[in-house]
Amino acid sequence: MRRRKKTRSLLGIILEKTLNIVKQCENLTNEAIILCAAGVVFVFVFAFAIWRITLSDPCDGSNIYHSLCQQYQAGEIAGRLCYTMCLEQEDLFSYCLDDDGNTKTFLYDQSIVRVNYTLISHGDPDLSLQEGTTVLELRERMNVYLLQTQGHSSIDLLLRLLEFSDFNHDEKISLGEAQSIWQLIHIPEFLYYFIFQKSLVFPHLNATCGSMYAFQYTPHINLFDKTKTSWFKKVFTNSYKWNLPAWPRRAKLSVGLLEFVMDIYEEYDNRYLMCDIGPDQFGYTKNHDLLVADVSGIVSMKKVEWYLRNLTCGSDSQCMYSKQCFSQCDVDAGQCSGKVVRPGLWFVCDMLQDYILFDAPRYLYFDLKRLLNRCASLDARRDGIDIEHAILQEDFKSVLWNEIVNSPLI
Structure with a gap:
């Protein structure tokens, strides 16, 4: 908020100077008045630009600030970001990136700050805890919620969530801390x-305040985009590849994609699938380190299998959770099998066809093509698919790293 106070002072000075210029213009000749008026217009436009950039509030940042700090001071929420915002008076909301009405996104100190505006401004009775809620009650609530939404819970994950919720590290969980973690996991x-x-391929969580959270900023928000249409792209169908990073950097990002598949394959004894996977789900840093930009397609395998097993069918086309997550139909039983056909690596390799083969070193092209062909034959229903999946991933990483480890671009 300090920046806004300084800006208001600056605008006051500009206004005062503008009024002085207007007074001086009254006694000038016609030609001079025109020049004077032009000067006043310039100053006005300059002042408006300063106001628009620093004082306008397109994402309701001031309302978010007052609501959160009021709840923080009342002990209803907690978090390190609350201290930064409410006590250190740091302005987190001066740069609005996106506003879809319900969710508002800001850029602050190389972090994305994301706010559920409806929850902050109106609240949700289901996400409010009663005074006196114990740690055991909170843990049981979180356990039930994770079972319902993920199809699985684990003691390790619950303990990590409880440890994270102790924002002031006093080995106690206050009502504000409990309520904050309860809102966040929703x-x-x-x-x-x-x-x-x-x-390493998921953005780092930096801090939270109630249901507001900040995480690592991703400068480049997708790997490539071949969906945009124009007359130019109709003539040059591969023009989207012209702006791709140099091949060694794309190789590094491809290694990140391969690691992503294995990272979500099993975590806390629960397997996850990417049921919506494409280049717009991933971004990267200025050092060309891959970062997940969109988690909306990540789903627990248990949740997908439960959904598919409860579908009736007459053909395979009726056994779909998404285009990437589908199973086969047992026509005799009229029921979907629930067993997902394609593993995540299959879809990553399908994406790499457009990304890693283009402009690849000639002596490496056929090795990459051979690996991609192996990948295209992966079938999650086969026995030993876990081992096959892991071996192929390691073979792919080895070929890429051996080529780029000494590259001057990395």
């Missing part, structure tokens, strides 16, 4: 970022 993006915090 946000799928936060929950998946938390579950996969050990993975």
Whole structure:
């Protein structure tokens, strides 16, 4: 908030100077008045630009600030970001990136700050805990919620969530801390970022305040985009490849994709699938380190299998959770098998066809093509698929790393 106070002072000075210029213009000749008026217009436009950039509030940042700090001071929420915002008076909301009405996104100090505006402004009785809620009660509530949404829970994950909720590290969990973690785990993006915090390809969670959370900023928000249509792209169908990073950097990002598949394969004794996978689900840093940009397609395998097993069918086309997560139909039984046909690596390899073969070193092209062909034959229903999956992933990583480890671009 300090920046806004300084800006208001600056605008006051500009206004005062503008009024002085207007007074001086009254006694000038016609030609001079025109020049003077032009100067006043310039100053006005400059002042408006300063106001628009620093004082306008397109994402309701001031309302978010007052609501959260009021709840923080009342002990209803907690978090390190609360201290930064409410006590250190840091302005977290001066740069609005996106506003879809319900969710508002800001950029602050190389972090994305994400806010569920409806929850903060109106609250949700189901996400409010009663005074006197014990740690055991909170743990049981979280356990039930994870079982319902993920199809699985684990003691390790619950203990990590409870440890994270002790924001002031006093080995006690206050009502504000309990209520904050309870609200946060109801946000799928936060929950998946938390579950996969050990993975280098998931953005790092930096801090929270109630249901507001900050995580690592991803400068480049997708690997490539071949969906945009224009007359130019109709003539040059591969023009989207012209702006791709140099091949060694794409190789490094491809290794990140392969690691991503294994990172979500099994975590806390629960397997996860990427049921919506494409180049717009991944971004990367300025050092070309892969980061997941969209977790909406990540789903627990148990949840997918439960959904598919409860579908009746007459053909395979009726056994779909998504285009990437589907099973076969047992026509005799009229029931979907529930066994997902394609593993995640199959879809990553399908994406790499467009990404890693383009402009690859000639002596490496056929090795990459051979690996991609092996990948295209993966079938999750086969015996030994776990071992086959792991071996192929390691073979792919080995070929890529051996080529790029000494590259001057990495």
